[in-house]
Amino acid sequence: MxxxxxxxxxxxxxxxxxxxxxxxxxxxxxxxxxxxxxxxxxxxxxxxxxxxxxxxxxxxxxxxRQNEQTATFRGYYRQRAGIEGTHSQATRTMGLRRSRYIGLRKTHLAHVATATAINLLRVDAWVRGELPSQTRPSPLRMAFALAA
Ligand code: SF4
Incomplete structure (x- = not known):
């Protein structure tokens, strides 16, 4: 190398x-x-x-990674892009990875409450004029940029 x-x-x-x-x-x-x-x-x-x-x-x-650059992949991924951000926000701010309750009915209710809370957070951000943040470049990408 x-x-x-x-x-x-x-x-x-x-x-x-x-x-x-x-x-x-x-x-x-x-x-x-x-x-x-x-x-x-x-x-x-x-x-x-x-x-x-x-x-x-x-x-x-x-x-x-090369496949990620194709139009076909981007078309597929476009369908996921919004939900990735939503999952990330719910995990970071509301602990979505673990259920606080036992049983599907209570867990489902918690999911609905979480989704509602995310919607309220986003409405609040939109009203305040807050823009979604951009994805950070990975350290490896930064190293490649330095090498170029
Ligand atoms: S750029 Fe300099 S510090 Fe980095 S690997 Fe090469 S010689 Fe070492």
Whole structure:
């Protein structure tokens, strides 16, 4: 692997991530990174480190990301886009992931109350002229932007 300054990675080590999945840790030499003027813009503190998935998973991930750029995918995803934001808001603000009640009837009632509360929050935001926030770019995308 080559960094934006043309230095080559010094080690590729098989490891496990926090969820015990196979990963590969790629590190660059401290002797290259320590004197580098672009270290503050790079990944890692003392030297560039990257965590990659095994090759077959990485290729599947890249293929999926490439598929995300197609018009067909965007057409499908457009149907989901609104509900993703709604689920996220309900999870963050109202603990939607866990039911506070036992039994389907009470849980359903809680879901209806949550949906109503979200509608009220959105009406309130709309009245105050608040715009929906944009999705943050991932750290990996930022690293690619730096490399380009
Ligand atoms: S700090 Fe980043 S850009 Fe600089 S030599 Fe190391 S890997 Fe390359």
């Amino acid at each position: 080559t960094c934006p300054q043309g230095k080559t990675s010094s080690s590729w080590t098989p490891a496990h991530d926090g969820k015990n999945r196979d990963v590969i840790k790629v590190k660059f030499a401290q002797s290259d990174c320590r004197p580098c003027l672009h270290r503050a813009d790079c990944t890692g503190h003392t030297r560039r480190t990257l965590t990659l998935r095994p090759q077959d998973q990485m290729e599947a991930l890249l293929a999926a």
